[in-house]
Amino acid sequence: MSRRILIIIGHPDPAPERFCRALAAAYAAAAERAGHQVRKIDLAIMDFPLLRTADAFEHGPVPAPLREAAEAVVWSEHLVFVFPLWLGTMPALLKGFLEQVMRPGVAFDYPDKEGALTKSLLRGRSARIVVTMGMPTIFYRLWFLSHGIASMRRGILNFVGIKPVRETLLGPVGGINSVRRSKWIRQMEKLGEQGL
Numbered sequence: 001m002s003r004r005i006l007i008i009i010g011h012p013d014p015a016p017e018r019f020c021r022a023l024a025a026a027y028a029a030a031a032e033r034a035g036h037q038v039r040k041i042d043l044a045i046m047d048f049p050l051l052r053t054a055d056a057f058e059h060g061p062v063p064a065p066l067r068e069a070a071e072a073v074v075w076s077e078h079l080v081f082v083f084p085l086w087l088g089t090m091p092a093l094l095k096g097f098l099e100q101v102m103r104p105g106v107a108f109d110y111p112d113k114e115g116a117l118t119k120s121l122l123r124g125r126s127a128r129i130v131v132t133m134g135m136p137t138i139f140y141r142l143w144f145l146s147h148g149i150a151s152m153r154r155g156i157l158n159f160v161g162i163k164p165v166r167e168t169l170l171g172p173v174g175g176i177n178s179v180r181r182s183k184w185i186r187q188m189e190k191l192g193e194q195g196l
Helices: 019-033 054-059 064-075 092-101 137-143 147-158 178-194
Strands: 004-009 037-042 078-084 126-132 165-170
Touching: 004 019, 004 064, 019 037, 019 078, 019 126, 019 178, 037 064, 064 092, 126 147, 137 165, 147 165, 165 178
Parallel strands: 004 037, 004 078, 078 126, 126 165
Antiparallel strands: none
């Protein structure tokens, strides 16, 4: 079954040799070959402001450079986030993007009566978080309890209705050999084919 897939590359460095870009490209190519519709957003080549006030978040419009991205989020049925682990969580550029796009009117609405719950506007969508890291993934899971990824899943994506959110953690990526690199690329291709 064909899906509408949005791939968000959250590596702040635009260098083409970044492994996150190879992973995203492998997923996208396999997904397209399998008949899925794919759109990509590369945050490293975008220029957008950071949110600075609650008023701007609650009442301001999505900034012009991100309007097409916000429309793509609404268009999608499945979102794939690919980024490196920085200081235990997502890079600030990705967090800034999510703050601008996952806002009232796009991702959720405030209740229209007191005591009611916030209304999630992105229900029916799923996501995959693909994270590269310099440490072994077991260490991140056991010692750090995957706290940065958990906050993205529960505090942002689940809040706006995106469920299930699956994760693919890859590490350590520093100095990886060609065998391991190829294995991870093939893993992304399989996920892309399945639209997962």
